[in-house]
Amino acid sequence: MSYRTTPSVDYVEDVSPGSGALPPRAWYASSDARSLSLNGSWRLRVSATADAEDESFAEEGYDAGNWAEVTVPGHWVLQGDGAFGSPIYTNHLYPFPVDPPYVPTENPTGDHLRVFDLPTDWPSDGGAVLRFDGVESCARVWLNGTELGEFKGSRLAHEFTVGELLKPGRNVLAVRVHQWSAGSYLEDQDQWWLPGIFRDVTLLHRPAGSPGDFFVHASYDHTTGEGTLRVDSDVEGRVTVPALGIDVATGEPITVAVEPWTAETPRLYDGVLATEGERVPLRIGFRTVVLEDGLVKVNGRAILFRGVNRHEWHPRHGRALDLETMREDVLLMKRHNLNAVRTSHYPPHPAFLDLCDEYGLWVIDECDLETHGFVEQDWRDNPVDDERWTPALLDRAARMVERDKNHPSIVFWSLGNEAGTGRGLTAMAEWIHGRDPERLVHYEGDWNCRDTDVYSRMYASHEEVAGIGQRLDGGTHKRRELPFIQCEYGHAMGNGPGGLADYQELFEKHERLQGGFIWEWIDHGVEHAELGYAYGGDFGEELHDGNFVCDGLVFPDRTPSPGLIEYKKVIEPVLIEGDGTNGTVWVTNxxxxxxxxxxxxxxxxxxxxxxxxxxxxxVPALAPGESAEVKLPEPPVDGRGGERQWTVRALLADDTSWAAKGHVVAWGQFAAGARPLPSIPATDRPVRDGDRITLGPAGFDARTGALLSIGGVAVGAAPRLDVWRATTDNDDGAEWQTDTRYGMLWRTLGLHRMRHRLVSVEAGDDALTVRTRVAPAAREVGLDTVYRWTSDGERLRLTVSVTPEGDWTVPLPRLGVRFGLPEADRVEWFGGGPGEAYPDTRAASMVGRWQSTVDGLQTPYVRPQENGARADVRWVELGGLRIEGDPEFWFTARRWTTEQLDAARHRTDLTAGDTVWVNLDHGLHGIGSQSCGPGPLPQYFLKAEPAEFSFVFSTTE
Known part of the structure; x- marks a missing residue:
């Protein structure tokens, strides 16, 4: 066989989906047909252009001994320590000129070779297919020197008939993969661009008489408690479900009493589809999805999505996930009360959907489609409105639906994401509605709901969502009759998201609002030896969107972030309220x-x-929606006169498939009495001795009034007013937003460089009073600040009075005092915990006695920013000091200054110093979600207005 020395690469820029692949079909694992995984070590050669090398590498006997070795599934840019190129991250900008369907001549191309031995007992009947579950972005395939075809659709399965090409013993599989292709224009999905064969490659035996495709229809009638099963198969056979006594021919319906499948009760029945040539295992879930009374209903009941968007990600392997990593995702979701996942923005590995069926998650299965970069030219030349691309769009829709149609967890098919509008999307919706009328169709970009069964939006503000819930949003007649979901909200980038509890209150208040999906599940940090985790720009990309790729509820190593802990509390499925003074608890299911x-x-x-x-x-076994009033026991007799409170928890009574007995599902906490505030009489007087003033246990600098020590504890930096925080991603907002971005306004005003002018130091009869003015350079606004120190001889009280001067048009980031201690490690406090909390992210903060180290107080956001505050602190002990608050306060401690934290781009930029910096805050500005969504609600603003707060210091020795 001869090979072109200058290979044809026209297929790379062809708008068609490819050639040679079989029609899509259902994904399943056979009970008895053979399969051979071709995952593992492959040979790789990367070229700079699509036509740099001829096709002779596909020929049998080609010597690739000097090629590199890579692992498949995998991405070549994440292997070889950069020898094969680097990842590229963009949110929506195409990293190549927008000139569809053309792509750059500089087109990294990976030639892959896999030599494998066909097992000696492999059936010799010639029935076999070669399956690729995911290749980015365009692949051309040869087996034993014969070309099979080429394909696009990176997150979609493609199969080729290969039975007649297989040989006993040695076989050679050759795959040429191009990073860029016409298909890249359809895959602009806010993620790393990572070329390679990143999902499984499998050789499947297809016995004569085996089903090519089948469709399980399993509906449930909630009025009778019966399910109707019909399995359509392109090859006749029989369907058996032993637990239900079913034995019926394919294509014939049968109705029996069943337990329904829901995300809360994921009942699956094991069955078998048996044809002449093969037995196929079935996992059947009976459920009915309808649009009725303007609501999405499953099994007769409206559902509320407590969901999350999920990109596939692993910090070392990119989108090449193994089964256990996928299982870890699902278990974490279940343990944090999530009930739904949107597979943004492509169909996931099919094994993930098996897990959703098994453990119980509602799924919006999204097509491998996004053309977001065309927004830069007002959607001109957008492929979804160009009929030349419609076959590719329909191919992508069909490959999603046909592969995944037998999963009961899927309730919506989504046409894609952020692809504008156009004829191609309408064609997709019409085909999906015709092929599977038993599910609904979603697409956020269709605001008029021409093609969809739900009104979907992303990042709508609380105010707008409230209006939609009250049907005050207008729109087309069809839209006004449809339910509403937020397919993306609560942008989980860095510290946040804030305002989730306020959204959930709206979802539960208005029937039309059927919940939403947090953006997103995991930070897409790339494990990096020097940076910890890398993000956009760390690989020298020409265009990039920085750490916008790190916006998940779990960190790259899948450690839950404070945002996930908060979300778990906000969406908990049991509401526990109480009145601690009369011992009454109200429980709502x-x-x-x-x-x-x-x-x-x-x-x-x-x-x-x-x-x-x-x-x-x-507590009675309340049905959904029911409530009960339950009495607590008589409060225990205790001689202490401290602050009393009740805590009630709802726990798993037994082990489940997703968590162990005792796992906390929900909790409530309520006071049983008021907190006694710290009170110390001002009985001591300040005494000056040279350059030092003594007041009770404390020493001060006589000239500046700065605190130097308390008892035997040296104070490295005296307490003084602090209003700055290292801005969060949500403080900074997004560059395209026209709303107020306070991080930028704070810096413009100069709140990050406040100056402190000493006005006076006054040693009175019962107090040491230090008057200052705190203000930014070049501005007229300021904060008149008075520090009043008093003592009873053993303890020291600081009262801070703040009066704003000038026209303050922005809220403050924080308001409190900051000081430094030369030594501190162990921290104990009575207040909110165990994790961080801020004004609009404090639902999960439980009041109690907590312990940590200073290092343990830090939250390891991929891009360092304000973090680690504890809420509602009554007292804290660290570094030999005990500090009590009047009123309760926010507490933060770290081994670097706020300024150092603000300047850091990666965690490795932070180096512990000799001082522990402590913030005692009277107030903090809210967090919000403005890294992509709305900022904090007004009730969480920290307004510049007169304030007074106190702290009582004593030593712990």
């Missing part, structure tokens, strides 16, 4: 389907944050 029989309830009583007694609480 917020599940859509499950009663509370799987939960056990326990109470505990705390005094000053320490549990003094606990026990079980009898």
């Amino acid at each position: 917020k599940h859509d389907f499950a009663d509370l029989s799987a939960l056990a309830f326990e109470w505990s009583c705390q005094v000053d944050g320490e549990t003094v007694e606990s026990g079980s609480l009898a």
